[in-house]
Amino acid sequence: MSAIAITGSGVSVPDFTITNEELCVAFNQYVRLFNEENAAAIEAGDVTELRESTADFIENASGMKQRYVVNKSGIMDPKIMRPVIHQRPNTELCHQAELSVKACEQALAQAGRVGEDVDMVLLATSNMQRAYPAVAMEVQHALGARGFAYDMNVACSSGTFAIQAAADAVRAGSARCAIVVVPEIMSGHLNWRDRDSHFIFGDGCAAFIIERLEESNSENLWEIRGTRALTQYSHNIRNNGSYLGRCEPERRDEADKLFTQQGRKVFKDIVPLAANFIKDHMTSLDLSPETVSRYWLHQANANMNRLIARRVVGRDTTPQEAPTILDRYANTAGAGSMIAFHLHNEDMEKGASGVLCSFGAGYSIGSVILRRV
Secondary structure, three states: OOOEEEEEEEEEOOOEEEEHHHHHHHHHHHHHHHHHHOHHHHHHOOOOOOOOOOHHHHHHHHOOOEEEEOOOHHHHOOOOOOOOOOOOOOOOOOHHHHHHHHHHHHHHHHHOOOHHHOOEEEEEOOOOOOOOOOHHHHHHHHHOOOOEEEEEOEOEOHHHHHHHHHHHHHHHOOOOEEEEEEEEEHHHHOOOOOOOOOOOEOEEEEEEEEEEHHHOOOOOOEEEEEEEEEEOOOOOEEOOOOHHHHHOHHHOOOHHHOOEEOHHHHHHHHHHHHHHHHHHHHHHOOOOHHHOOEEEEOOOOHHHHHHHHHHHHOOOOOOOOOOOOHHHHOEOHHHHHHHHHHHOOOOOOOOOEEEEEEEEOOOEEEEEEEEEO
16 A cells, blocks of 8 residues: 655745734723723622733743734724734635645645646635635635645644545545645634633644655655544534524624633643543554654643643653744644644654644544654
8 A cells, every 4th residue: 555645834824923912912901991881880790890911821821922813903903802804806815715825835845746736625724714615626726736625624623634534535546646724814713802712823824735655756755654533522612603693693793603612621621632542543553652753732732732742751841842833823723733843843854753633622633643754
C-alpha cells in the first residue's frame, strides 16, 4: 500500500491584530458604560454588575497576548463590540475563500505543485460563512483545481478530521493530490462582551497538501503513519447560531447564538480524554513518548496543553517538544495545531516522529501521527 504524506503547508492571517492591552481598553469601557446605564437595576439586585478585565488576567488564564482579526474597528468600539464584516458581491472572493487561497498558494509552492495538480479540495472549519455553494468549491475555482470539493465542520477538530478524510481518499484512489484548508474567522462567532471568553479566539487559516509519497515533488515530506478520530457528545461547548435563528426573531441575538462554554467542565473532561487518546494512538503504532520528538497540540489554552503533554510524556515538556503559538495567534480553532506544525517542524531530522492533535466541541478529538521522510 502506498504511503501518504503531507508535502506542503501554508498559513495566512488577516491584516489586523489586537493585543490584550487594547482589548481590555475596549472591554472595560463597555463594562463602565453598562454599569452606569444599569446602575439602578444593579442596586436593586435585578442585574449583575459587570467586572473589568486586565491583560495579565488574560495571559495567565490562557497564554494569549494578541490575536489576528479580519476587522478591528468594530471590536474596539465599546458600543459595537463585534467585527464589522461587510458581505461582498457574489462575483468577489468571500472572506473565508480569500484567507484560504493565500494559505493554499503557500502550501502548493512548498509542495512543488500548482492548482491544476489538485483534484480534491476539502475545506474544514468551525464556522461556515454560508450554507451553499460550498466555500471549498469557490477555493477550487480560484486555484484552478480539478476534481471535487466540499466543506465539513467538526468544530476545533475540523482540521485533523479533514486530514484523515483526505488521506483516506488519496489512499483509496478517489483523489491523487488533495488540499485540506482550514479558514477560521472566529472573531465573528465570539461574544466580545463576555469577560470569560472575549479574549479566546483569533482569525487565521492553514492549508496542507496531501498526496502519495512516491508521487511527491516536495523536499519537505511528512509521512502520515496513522490517523484516528473520536466523537463523544457534549454540549459544554456550543453555538446555536443558524439560519433557523431568523425563524424566531425574539431570540435571534441571545448569547447562545454565539460561542458559549462551561470552561471548567471542558477543562476537566478534555485533559484526560485527549491525553489517553494520544497515548492509545501512539501505542497502536508502537511509539512511546521517548520516540516522539514533537507534539503539535490544539492551541486552545496554554495551561491545558501543558497538562495534556505532561500526562502523555510523563513529565513537563519543553517549548520545543510541545510548541505553543497562542501568544501570537490566540485560539484559531481547527487551524491551530496545523499552524503550530507549519511554524515548528523544519528543525526536525529525517526519521523523527510527531503527533498533531486537536480537540474541541463535540466533544471531538483527532490525531495524526507523522514521520519526517
